[in-house]
Amino acid sequence: xxxxxxxxxxxxxxxxxxxxxxxxxxxxxxxxxxxxxxxxxxxxxxxxxxxxxxxxxxxxxxxxxxxxxxxxxxxxxxxxxxxxxxxxxxxxxxxxxxxxxxxxxxxxxxxxxxx
Amino acid sequence: xxxxxxxxxxxxxxxxxxxxxxxxxxxxxxxxxxxxxxxxxxxxxxxxxxxxxxxxxxxxxxxxxxxxxxxxxxxxxxxxxxxxxxxxxxxxxxxxxxxxxxxxxxxxxxxxxx
Numbered sequence: 561x562x563x564x565x566x567x568x569x570x571x572x573x574x575x576x577x578x579x580x581x582x583x584x585x586x587x588x589x590x591x592x593x594x595x596x597x598x599x600x601x602x603x604x605x606x607x608x609x610x611x612x613x614x615x616x617x618x619x620x621x622x623x624x625x626x627x628x629x630x631x632x633x634x635x636x637x638x639x640x641x642x643x644x645x646x647x648x649x650x651x652x653x654x655x656x657x658x659x660x661x662x663x664x665x666x667x668x669x670x671x672x673x674x675x
Numbered sequence: 676x677x678x679x680x681x682x683x684x685x686x687x688x689x690x691x692x693x694x695x696x697x698x699x700x701x702x703x704x705x706x707x708x709x710x711x712x713x714x715x716x717x718x719x720x721x722x723x724x725x726x727x728x729x730x731x732x733x734x735x736x737x738x739x740x741x742x743x744x745x746x747x748x749x750x751x752x753x754x755x756x757x758x759x760x761x762x763x764x765x766x767x768x769x770x771x772x773x774x775x776x777x778x779x780x781x782x783x784x785x786x787x788x789x
Contacts, residue, residue, distance in 0.1 A: 666718030
């Protein structure tokens, strides 16, 4: 398996522009998570999906952030408009959610820089 | 609110010098504790899951243990390739939706000098 795939790996954009991050989870996994990692705040959960349905988006910082999962093999995280404080590494992770706990498999991340 | 605290923040060891990393937690209803390794520029990589106090898991030079309030990641005779950030996460009942989600600690940055 190729693992979790994220694109782009690096994104540099100007303040006010729209940014779209993409994720392809591991085939067969039914849960998908979006995280943001910064030196100041560590790894923060933004939103997660079970079976393509958003379950908890309370970690999404503002209305400027939105996430979709139109099918089991694709998800997007969009920031519109972007701001310099959104600069961070964004990770997507997937797992198989069953009756007990489960480990997550992370993608390589997208490093976002907003100038 | 669930809390996960890792210590130390940073640790420097000489090759072969064994040590332990700590992860203490305060959660309402633990459903599992995870250890991950993160190399620079990469996503976290799963190492272990522990479910109940007294449980231990081993992988090469790493051994993870769990008590009711904390977990330890023991590193025996470390090598330079063990240098990485080690993250601890506890899994509890989600705020919504009835699913289980993890809360991550800030990590311990380990450097092993040859």
